[in-house]
Amino acid sequence: MDFATSLAPYWYFHLPNFILAALMYTMLGRVLLGLMVDADSPNYIWRFFCRVTDPVITLIAIATPKAAPPVVLWLFGFVWLFWLRVALHYTLLLLNLAPRLGGAAS
């Protein structure tokens, strides 16, 4: 089964995996862009990154000590989302519901 044909039967894996991947890379984008722009910059890409990732950051901040500065929180967010994707695939794998290795999206 190639990737294209695995999309429909495994939509319950691919859809959340895609959303988590998009969030994960947006978080990385926020870290990289944060090196160049101010926190209150009106840059529309920056504002988009902030708007998309802020809800995740709010959740992560609850489970992170307050000593962690914002940029560390963003990096933690990237790692959280990576492990969430791993957990999603591994859980489905244990339930024999996941696509095999070749079918996972990058």
Place this chain on the structure above:
Amino acid sequence: MNRNFYFIGIAFFGMINGIFNQLWLIFALLYVQILAGPLLFGSLSLTLMLASLMVSTATVILGGIPAAIYERVTGASESNNVSLWIWLAGTAILTLPAAGNFLKIGL
């Protein structure tokens, strides 16, 4: 104690777990290859480094959860010595499985 010493200790334990925890490193390596392989140009060295970084950071994150709970429960407005000690101890406990390899091999 200066706060920086806590952070150095937390990062140190995270690094040790990321490098020497065989089980989690191999598990992470398998998934990094699938999830981020093409982004790393298919390079095994880069994949291994990212996998190690993921395990290290996960150790620091998980070690920080009890400290964050402590801060929320006590209503602290900032991290204090107690919460940083909890964070350090949590990270150290998570690093125990890798301590044997670290002591045997060393940096």
